[in-house]
Amino acid sequence: MDSYDIIIVGGGPGGLTAGIYAGRQGTKNLILDKDLAGGIGREVPEMENYPGYENISGLKLTEIMKTQAEKNTEIHEFENVLNIEKNDDGFTVKTDKNEYLTKTVILATGSSHSHLNVPGEEEFLGRGVSYCATCDGLFFQSRDIIMVGGGNSALQEAIYLKNLGCNVTIVHRRDEFRAQKHLQNMVKAEGISVIYNATVEEIKGDMIVESVVLKDTKTEELSEMKTDGVFISVGYIPHTELAVQLGVNLDETGHIIVDKEQKTNVEYVYAIGDVCVGLKQWVVACGEGAVAATSAYHDIKQG
Structure with missing residues (x-):
């Protein structure tokens, strides 16, 4: 069974950024996405508020980020995570194709259209x-x-x-x-x-x-x-099924509660992006991905 330091569940903007930061820190990482990387971010027709671009589509920005992330982490698209279980050495992540061991988990599971x-x-x-x-x-x-x-x-x-x-x-x-x-x-x-x-x-x-x-x-x-x-386009429903399995706390709207380091109440489990409480913006998810990957890295070193 393959073993990783960090497994990121979800390859949206936050997940891809987490993969970039995790890989540059020298850890062994894997992004798992049940569909194509980018999630519903691929559907954004154009953005005028993403720093560095006066105007760019979600699809185009996703492809740029994915190319960069692939230099720093493994990415498995079309691999759906079915279950995550805590074990003595971390977590066992079971997908519809394989099983993996990991020391930490970053939940970037996103949301779907209401x-x-x-x-x-x-x-x-x-x-x-x-x-x-x-x-x-x-x-x-x-x-x-x-x-x-x-x-x-x-x-x-x-x-x-x-x-x-x-x-x-x-x-x-x-x-x-x-x-x-x-x-x-x-x-x-x-x-x-x-x-x-x-x-x-x-x-x-x-x-x-x-x-x-x-x-x-x-x-x-x-x-x-x-x-x-x-x-x-009437809002989004956060995907928190895996979070609930792990005993992660949610708020009254069904979003994951995290602290400033993107940590949940479950040790070595972090969450980022639309699945969390907070502003639903591409740039926010990217920032949270950077924070979560850095937090996971420090916790692994200290643990």
Whole structure:
């Protein structure tokens, strides 16, 4: 059974950064990701707030980081971690392909898209319903679509879809956006239509999406709106199954609680990125990855 100093579960921005820092410290490390490295960060259409780049897509930045990380750590993509057990020498990490021993674990398990949980959402997934503008936007050029949500991701994707040539309308359940002001200004500048105080109650169609049922959150009046597609960006659900197995403490929202060194309440277990309490930003995850890898290194040396 292969043995490592640090195993990082998840190859998103935080996990890749942790791998870079861990490798440069001279430890033996492994990143395990159930999919492609980068996670949902690959779906970000463009970023204007990542230091060093005036504008870069999540996919492009992921590939740059992955290339750098591969010089410092092993990366196993499409290898899903099923279980992590504490043992006398550290931890046994069991995947769907192998088992590994490690002295420390960094949980960078990220999050997945929240769903609306309305009729038609699952039925029309891939047939007009999407959670990824960069994945599916090209299919909707010159067509009418709605973007559901009011945070940074929703507005970023709405702008991206508009620039692709889609006819975009944002549907938001409140009377104002939660997104950063510059994104709100860009939505106005692009002339993107917005329906405030509305929720999607049902997604309708025959073989593909044809319309949505909207409810006015103030009057509760229902109306039907024709659309060719529904893009959904209403938040994320942290992946904490492995954390729960290990007895890691979560907060009331289901996120992992860590200290300033990214340590959890379980010795030699650290957590970073969207699975943790805190600001959900690419640059934050990278910083946390650097801190966690350094903390793990020091703990190994002192232990």
